[in-house]
Amino acid sequence: METEQTRRGRGKFKPAPNLSDKEVKEILLSKIAEENSLLIESENDEELLKQIDYRNDKFNLVGLFSGCGGLDLGFELAGLSAAIGEEDALKAFKDKELYNKIRHKSIFHTIYTNDLFKEANETYKKNFPDHVIQHKKDIRKVAQFPLCDIMLGGFPCPGFSEAGPRLVDDERNFLYIHFIRALLQTKPKFFIAENVKGMMTLGKGEVIKQIVEDFQSAGYKVTPYLVNSRDYGVPQLRERVFLIGVREDISKEFVYPKPVPSHGIEEGQKPFVTLKDAIGDLENNPGPYYTGSYSTIYLSRNRKKKWDEQSFTIQASGRQAPLHPSGPPMEKEHANKWNLIGGEEQNRRLSVSEIKRIQTFPDWFEFSDGGNLSASVNSRLDKMYKQIGNAVPVTLAKAIAQPIANYVYNSMKSGQEVKDKYIQTSLI
Template identity: 60%
Template structure:
């Protein structure tokens, strides 16, 4: 764990292992109050007349949406609730089927916000329908639109176990704007995703504070750490899934039970790299090239074909090594090497990591229109894919909510009809 010093570069982080719980709480309260004071400076206006609401669906609002992994999982779950699993799987496999059935859905996405230009471009070109795309800094948005459900994976660099673990990283407090959105939008349900490290930062006090703040907004909170590999994703990726249900609703969310496991009775086998990308071995598409840092080579970065992938990072340079060839070997403390030579090893391609994140093959990723070199353009795609929620994990999380939304919409139709008959 660390705190930020008023300096630039690597020296700006100071380890703080001796923080006690009371000090963490005091620091959190200070930072939360500072962020709340900034609410008064909100000035960005959403063009509410441009939002396409549908009264026959749950209207969906997406924050920190990235390229749309979480949202796509909800779209597919909403389609499955209406049309069944067969049509949903066909839509997953075929863009034309997806577009043709986008309206056969319990969810209707009205608004998406992210400051990452290429990610928004990716989202827009794959959405299948008109969606209001907002690039505003969430901290500057004055008023959020009404919605039935809000999704978002608020930024997590300060929580990540791979980073400096900053309790007072400003990005740790962007979740307060998520809560501000909830208080204005008043959705029935919200879903938020974050990294495993969120639960342990500041001896667990950061996570307790976040749950408390979401609860204070009027929601019953259900949270659980899920491993993507247990839900059909060919990747070991642990993420915290927070689901909030508005307190006036008679609904209890239950996180999905695992569908995949290692030799577990009644569960499917974990999806391996061979299952996911074996057919791309001779046609992988573009991949990031360049040297490997000493940090990268400090541990094994290469799984074999019969295993799921390491966690996909939001960086081309940090992409895992393709499973082909010989395994990496340990040659010293925190030091690995390629036993068959660096020339016989490469990073996973963007096409391969998209598969590993369970994006459909038809999903197209924007590389932007800048004059960057090819590696830099590719890195924009690695960043989008690595930051996303795996689509199959999002689908599993969304399915019980989609079923509840379907029942809720049916009840609304009955009530509307009863009012009409009594008029």
């Protein structure tokens, strides 16, 4: 008799089989070999890789699913902090001209990104150095990836809602497989993958177990960490999972430390950053924001935080943006209905400039709206909301990157060999 646990579409209740490391790797390699057989190497890709700006005195960084570059920017800032000091790096970060003069001093050197989101790629181009090669191609069709020391990316996870016999057997997880394919091909020292909190609990914990096993089979010691952005100076309640991968030979010398919150209410911690701290000065000059009515779903829960609190999670949608903290709070009518009090001027959505601040991008970071003047204002704004909401908060990315940046800098300074020496001028 079919039950809720056995019915098709309920694979998330199935425990993963207890496979050995060897068996996991065999399944993984078989699936990746199958994907590789479908690829056709492109001469254009080869020409692209010949243009890679490798630096043997830096840690070369590759960003997959790079979006507008929040994770990449946070790593660059961490590398700069390690090289010139935290105070000087953060001071320079606020000023575009000053930051651009010294950003090359970061020990992390981004060389290549991959993403298909047109407007996000345009934004990346506006804000990062010209030497970064942007590969605007479906990752499933990229035959070869450039060698690197660090690989970053927040891979989408459409198939992780159902944990089958193995995640790599799920055809919806091609993007996840191609992240691992890139790791197997280039063998960077470290990788960092970011994803949603739900990954930790899907399939009663089986999904995260399988993900870790699969990444480990690529030759890495992998540890997942669930963190809340507000604990690291971000004015936002945003829980995310970071998979930290350290290549097996490096893991004998370096153990990534468990993240310790820098902000909170405990002794020695800095106070949480509030909405007032982050966007208070923009109240009377917020810039453009998404307008229009609020759906029943939007009004099914509270959408407004107080000035002395942190924002709700910034979504990748203008329509779903939280309300500005000004005006009276929403009132709860019943479990699934909240009412707005006051007029529209007291209940507007957060603006693009405000959510940019909440995601800890500097004011100088410029976002592209696609440039389609025939599109509506809301449509163009939504392109920016989507980029910002999809991004890793820069300050959080820096906090995650800092232990690696400090280890790399100190090792280089002491003369230890922590970097692979290579020059790649063509396809592997």
